[in-house]
Amino acid sequence: MTKNCLIIGASHAAAQACVSLRQGGWGGSITVVGDEPNLPYHRPPLSKDFLSGQKDIEDILIRPASAYETANIALRLGTRIKTIDPEAKTATTDSGDIITFTKLILTTGARIRRLPVPGQDLPNxxxxxxxxxxxxxxxxxxxxxxxxxxxxxxxxxxxxxxxxxxxxxxxxxxxxxxxxxxxxxxxxxxxxxxxxxxxxxxxxxxxxxxxxxxxxxxxxxxxxxxxxxxxxxxxxGIGVIPNTELAAEAGLPVSNGIDVDEFCQTSHPDIYAAGDVTWHFNPIYDRHIRLESVPNATEQAKVCADHINGKEKPYNSLPWFWSDQFDLKLQIAGLSQGYDDIVIRGDIESSRSFAAYYFKGDKLLAVDAVNAPRDFMMTRMVLSKGKNLDKAILRNPDAELKSAMV
Ligand SMILES: Cc1cc2nc3c(=O)[nH]c(=O)nc-3n(C[C@H](O)[C@H](O)[C@H](O)COP(=O)(O)OP(=O)(O)OC[C@H]3O[C@@H](n4cnc5c(N)ncnc54)[C@H](O)[C@@H]3O)c2cc1C
The missing domain is CATH 3.50.50.60 (FAD/NAD(P)-binding domain)
Known part of the structure; x- marks a missing residue:
């Protein structure tokens, strides 16, 4: 039998995993099954340039169709996987087709949380x-x-x-x-x-x-x-729920997401998960988390693909995000939860450019940088390297950011 890596959910993580698998030497077939009708696309513009009319579907595709063809990746779009059987190594589509796999990556992401009030399903x-x-x-x-x-x-x-x-x-x-x-x-x-x-x-x-x-x-x-x-x-827009049902019904451990280890492997050695759907350990923050972020989906997809191709590169990424509203470009590096002090550089009260640094004691946790790309880049680098910024120096508006690095 030819080896097949099946990827469920034609998502950010899927688009990265299939290409990384090929680049890393996976010689078997690759099948991506997704229930949406489109090729994998960038989701962040949906509430930004796509909603405001500056971008069309073609502009937000992660890769053109030709890229999948060239890499010999089969896409089955508009198809939902109903069940997976980890022992038989099969997945069944909603129309009853059975797909066999050698390796499986679950990139089923998350779905919207419904508002529990009457009328939430009315037209408009x-x-x-x-x-x-x-x-x-x-x-x-x-x-x-x-x-x-x-x-x-x-x-x-x-x-x-x-x-x-x-x-x-x-x-x-x-x-x-x-x-x-x-x-x-x-x-x-x-x-x-x-x-x-x-x-x-x-x-x-x-x-x-x-x-x-x-x-x-x-x-x-x-x-x-x-x-x-x-x-x-x-x-x-009141949040999302991870799509863990396929995994849970197949008996794979699920917490606030599908439980995966540092190689994005579930409890089954041939089944992996990546993206919004995973509950994973972040070594930088020393705790389990679930992230809703494109950089995380992309990173985890690379980790899965590497592991499947026999390379052990454990997940060890700094979470980062962004949000665009009007002329504000917010860039966030790190996780601020648990902070007990904040240092703000710049005029948050009347301007539209500043950076807010979150600390727990003297330890830097995260930065929210609004129209301040240098602050974001430098802090991301500092946090990724496990370094710190000196709070007292940061508090001095005349001090160069660079001089706060310790
Ligand atoms: C409006 C909006 C704006 C956002 N803005 C940002 C931003 O600015 N920055 C940022 O970092 N992140 C942003 N995000 C979050 C980001 O889009 C997600 O983190 C990212 O899409 C996660 O990718 P994923 O690969 O985990 O899966 P998803 O993007 O969630 O995709 C999963 C796919 O799997 C499909 N699927 C699920 N179950 C099955 C099944 N059984 N069979 C077949 N297919 C299935 C789903 O329908 C979906 O197509 C935004 C999200 C939204 C909705």
Missing amino acids: VFYLRDTQDVLAIKAEVSAGKQAVIIGGGYIGLETAASLRKQGVEVTVLEAMDRILQRVTAPELSVFYKRVHTEEGVKILENVGATEIVKDGDDLIVKTGDGQALAADMVII
């Missing part, structure tokens, strides 16, 4: 995870329309910015005390609220949606504090 109430979602939203967007966005995380705020740029009247509802509460410091939440307000977005914090109802051509979003907000469209 949208979620935002794939191209079909955004095409449906785009069909409703025009200047002067009203949108209510439920969820003030990065995706909600990016969506707000993209719609606002197209002249839509936007209100963002955040159920917690402040937008971005789960991911950033209060100082950053205040900053983002200021910029969105300056750009004409209305941000309501401590306000949760309790029901969405239809009223003639309008939607009405009812809130916990008694408001009734009229809208032409409602977009919900």
Whole structure:
């Protein structure tokens, strides 16, 4: 039998894994099965340039079709895998086809979390995870329309910015005390609220949606504090859930994601997982995490492919992310959770460029750099090398960033 590496989920991680497998010498066949109709594409532009109309599907493909053909990678798009059998080494599609594998990589990612309120499934109430979602939203967007966005995380705020740029009247509802509460410091939440307000977005914090109802051509979003907000469209962005079911039903250990080791291997030696779906150990932060980030999906895909090709290169990457809203390019290096001190360089109160450094004691954990690419690059390098920045030097606005390196 010819060796076959099967990759389930035609995602960021899949697009990297299949190419890395080939480059690393995998001589068997490679089959990528994905339930979306498109070739693997960059998901981040969905709430940014793709929603605001600056990019089309062709512009956001990770690779053109010819790249898969050249590398002899078979893509089965629009096909869902229903079950996997680790012992028989088979996967069954929703139409009953059986695909055998020698090695399997699960890159099934994550799906949107649904808002548990009545009316969340009405027409013109949208979620935002794939191209079909955004095409449906785009069909409703025009200047002067009203949108209510439920969820003030990065995706909600990016969506707000993209719609606002197209002249839509936007209100963002955040159920917690402040937008971005789960991911950033209060100082950053205040900053983002200021910029969105300056750009004409209305941000309501401590306000949760309790029901969405239809009223003639309008939607009405009812809130916990008694408001009734009229809208032409409602977009919900309240997080994602990892697609772990295939693994769990096959008896593979699952925590907050599919459990994998430093080689992205599950408890089964021939089954790997990469990307948003994994629960993995990060040696830099000395704890298990699940990340929703393209760089992580790409890195883990390389680790799997290397291991399958017989090279042991353990995962040891610094998490990093980005978010684009209006003219703000936020770049984040590291994980700020657990910080007890923050140093801000630059004017966060009235400008749109600064860097916020997160510390636990004297140890640097992370940086949020807004329109400050040098701060991001340098801090990413420092954290990746396990080095530190001197807090006292950082606090001196006249000191060069370089001089804080220790
Ligand atoms: C709107 C938006 C904006 C984002 N912005 C950023 C950003 O700025 N920066 C950043 O780093 N990250 C961003 N992300 C997150 C980033 O897109 C994800 O981290 C990344 O897509 C994860 O890739 P993945 O390979 O894990 O899988 P996914 O991209 O989640 O893809 C998994 C694929 O597997 C398919 N699948 C699942 N189960 C099956 C099955 N049983 N059979 C067949 N196919 C299956 C899914 O339908 C999906 O196509 C954003 C995400 C969204 C939605």
